[in-house]
Amino acid sequence: MTTGFKACFGCHSTPFTREIGNDQLHDFSFFHEARDNTMRAIEKRMSAAIISAAGSGKSTVVRAVMGRLPEARYLTHYVKCTDVGKRDMCREIACVCSVQSSGAFPILLRRIQDKFESCLTESGRRPVLFLDEAHDLKPDVLSMLRVLTNFQMDSKLVLSVVLAGQPPLARLLSQDAQEAIARRIIHYSTLRPLSRDETAKYVEYRMGIAGARQSPFDEASLDAIYEIARGNLRITDNLALTALELAAAAKLKVVSAQHIAAARRVQWPS
Numbered sequence: 001m002t003t004g005f006k007a008c009f010g011c012h013s014t015p016f017t018r019e020i021g022n023d024q025l026h027d028f029s030f031f032h033e034a035r036d037n038t039m040r041a042i043e044k045r046m047s048a049a050i051i052s053a054a055g056s057g058k059s060t061v062v063r064a065v066m067g068r069l070p071e072a073r074y075l076t077h078y079v080k081c082t083d084v085g086k087r088d089m090c091r092e093i094a095c096v097c098s099v100q101s102s103g104a105f106p107i108l109l110r111r112i113q114d115k116f117e118s119c120l121t122e123s124g125r126r127p128v129l130f131l132d133e134a135h136d137l138k139p140d141v142l143s144m145l146r147v148l149t150n151f152q153m154d155s156k157l158v159l160s161v162v163l164a165g166q167p168p169l170a171r172l173l174s175q176d177a178q179e180a181i182a183r184r185i186i187h188y189s190t191l192r193p194l195s196r197d198e199t200a201k202y203v204e205y206r207m208g209i210a211g212a213r214q215s216p217f218d219e220a221s222l223d224a225i226y227e228i229a230r231g232n233l234r235i236t237d238n239l240a241l242t243a244l245e246l247a248a249a250a251k252l253k254v255v256s257a258q259h260i261a262a263a264r265r266v267q268w269p270s
């Protein structure tokens with residue numbers, strides 16, 4: 001079905017997927033703002049957070065920041081958080097940092113810190129730890145991060161942490177027990193939903209980078225997408241892709257509001 005629908009709309013690749021290169025991103029101003037402010041916090045050797053709804057573009061901002069930090073000056077590590085306890089999380093961080101992950105928790109913590117410190121002193125590269133899906137972190141894991149970022153009794157800034165997560169992360173960080181880690185975060189970014197016009201431009205743009213010369217979505221279909229997705233990128237992607245497949249299956253060259261309604265039923269059968 002996928003090959004057929006791509007040929008039908010003149011696409012060389014599947015549009016609306018997560019697989020979008022950093023050089024192909026749409027230049028939403030709020031996206032640039034989040035990316036640049038996060039980079040500025042890292043350049044100041046501090047930490048940052050990106051907090052917004054599911055499917056709003058957080059991981060894409062993280063990838064864009066990671067792609068822009070010069071390799072000669074920064075060593076980046078990416079961890080997708082789960083709701084595990086601090087020991088397991090520590091092991092996960094050890095793995096992505098190529099640190100031996102066996103042994104007792106305090107030793108492991110020390111080993112990771114040593115690795116970060118030696119990275120800076122031996123190669124002059126600053127370690128940056130990106131924790132995606134950070135709303136899933138347990139409070140004791142956040143407290144552990146506080147220990148991980150403390151070097152020489154807090155007199156030396158070695159590690160920057162970037163937390164990306166859904167709104168419950170803000171609640172987690174506002175707890176008294178997390179004050180120390182929250183203080184390290186010098187910039188909080190949010191990613192707002194798209195407007196109706198931005199949604200239309202986004203859909204056209206995603207079709208364009210997939211190779212389509214012309215977007216097949218008519219105005220009523222764009223209204224319908226916006227009405228359902230309310231500017232959420234992930235929902236927009238899912239609706240648009242399913243609607244394209246439905247239109248192609250019906251051998252139609254135009255995607256209409258009916259296809260969006262049908263796509264909604266496929267996505268969320270009631």
Ligand SMILES: Nc1ncnc2c1ncn2[C@@H]1O[C@H](COP(=O)(O)OP(=O)(O)OP(=O)(O)O)[C@@H](O)[C@H]1O
Nearest residue numbers: 017018020025026054055056057058059060233234
């Ligand atoms: N600047 C952009 N240009 C083009 N597409 C984008 C941009 N930002 C995000 N997207 C697209 O929007 C979709 C959602 O983005 P992303 O996966 O980053 O959201 P998220 O907030 O991390 O979602 P979740 O909370 O589910 O992890 C992806 O398909 C991504 O390719």
Ligand SMILES: [Mg+2]
Nearest residue numbers: 058059060132
């Ligand atoms: Mg994500």
